[in-house]
Amino acid sequence: MSNSEFKFSPENIERINKEIAKYPEKKPAVMATLYIAQEQNGYISNEVIKEVATILEMTSEDVLGVVTFYTMYFQKPMGKHHIQVCTNVSCMLRGGYEIWNQVKEKLGLDNMGVSADQKFSLEEVECMGSCGTAPMIAVNEDYYENLTKEKVEEIINSLK
Numbered sequence: 001m002s003n004s005e006f007k008f009s010p011e012n013i014e015r016i017n018k019e020i021a022k023y024p025e026k027k028p029a030v031m032a033t034l035y036i037a038q039e040q041n042g043y044i045s046n047e048v049i050k051e052v053a054t055i056l057e058m059t060s061e062d063v064l065g066v067v068t069f070y071t072m073y074f075q076k077p078m079g080k081h082h083i084q085v086c087t088n089v090s091c092m093l094r095g096g097y098e099i100w101n102q103v104k105e106k107l108g109l110d111n112m113g114v115s116a117d118q119k120f121s122l123e124e125v126e127c128m129g130s131c132g133t134a135p136m137i138a139v140n141e142d143y144y145e146n147l148t149k150e151k152v153e154e155i156i157n158s159l160k
């Protein structure tokens, strides 16, 4: 992990201030602030934790507690294409595990693994709210639904 300081961009400071303004105290804005931090930095480093703690008048330990509790926050840099494969009930019943195994094998990665060239990272996830169009995967913010093994192959091959 680098030792360089982390500072939010002016636009993100504005977004954080809007979040803070929704509550009587600063602390409830921690999840949104961490989300914005991850968007800017790619993951939650120790420096990010320190900066979030300072802004929200929390201890670094309290911020770290939130980061480690929720799986959506990454504590290490992930790949350019972060692939999430849902294996929860609806997806599982419609081939989610076959897709999970397919992607694992194709990329040579395990859960939370990152490829050596940082191009891909892989995560097995719980329901992402697309059960009606299961099975599904997400690549960064984009959802791909009603998948077959062939479609998955195509999607991954198309990622540059």
Ligand code: FES
Pocket: 086, 087, 088, 089, 090, 091, 092, 126, 127, 128, 129, 130, 131, 132, 134, 136
């Ligand atoms: S179970 Fe996979 S999106 Fe809901």
